[in-house]
């Protein structure tokens with residue numbers, strides 16, 4: 555049995571230009587690409603024409619391929635001497651279960667490498683010129699999952715999370731945003747604290763809305779977003795310019811820098 559190698563690659567939040575050079579090199583050399591639902595077709599098209607591609611995509615509360623089977627698939631492919639790219643949205647080690655796959659590969663003695671990607675929090679906020687930290691507005695940032703396994707109740711240190719000096723970025727929070735916002739207010743955050751909501755960030759289908767902690771659950775329900783949604787809670791969210799399409803904002807920044 556000859557052995558291949560597995561690259562656990564972060565594809566970034568959607569825009570192919572946000573791939574790292576290393577991720578692109580891995581993709582271009584892949585024999586097989588095993589990918590998740592959030593990876594865009596534009597990025598998959600960067601793999602060689604002859605490369606096999608296997609979708610193991612997951613949807614909230616619906617797992618077409620159980621994690622255990624994905625782990626076994628990676629082991630099998632590597633053991634048949636393939637260069638395997640395991641492609642995940644954002645960064646493979648941020649709410650991506652990449653670390654579980656890495657542990658399984660290590661357990662089977664399969665060589666692997668982790669190629670970090672731009673996580674949704676970074677890519678999506680940058681698209682609206684929102685800094686995650688900013689002197690005088692946020693001294694830190696926390697990434698939080700808004701969804702626990704099998705709909706187990708969210709059991710967070712709400713008091714610790716309700717810190718006005720910290721930006722909170724909530725992944726997978728759409729179903730529980732009412733509870734999350736309510737608990738944060740109950741523990742001291744102001745109802746008028748800005749919240750930026752981004753759906754399909756960095757893609758041509760991107761949508762966003764500027765809201766506040768007390769209004770966000772209502773606003774998101776009314777928006778009827780279709781795609782992955784990210785919540786940015788904190789004073790920095792108030793810096794977002796969401797009145798104009800992002801490219802117009804970018805053009806204005808470039809123009810004023812050149813003036």
Ligand SMILES: C[S@@+](CC[C@H](N)C(=O)[O-])C[C@H]1O[C@@H](n2cnc3c(N)ncnc32)[C@H](O)[C@@H]1O
Pocket residue numbers: 567568592642643644645646647648649650672673674675678724725726727752753754755756757782783784785
């Ligand atoms: C399973 S997590 C994967 C996170 C990924 N590993 C990362 O680092 O960005 C999926 C969640 O990430 C967020 N997300 C990922 N891509 C996004 C995008 N383009 N726009 C908005 N949210 C996104 C959403 O909250 C989505 O429910």
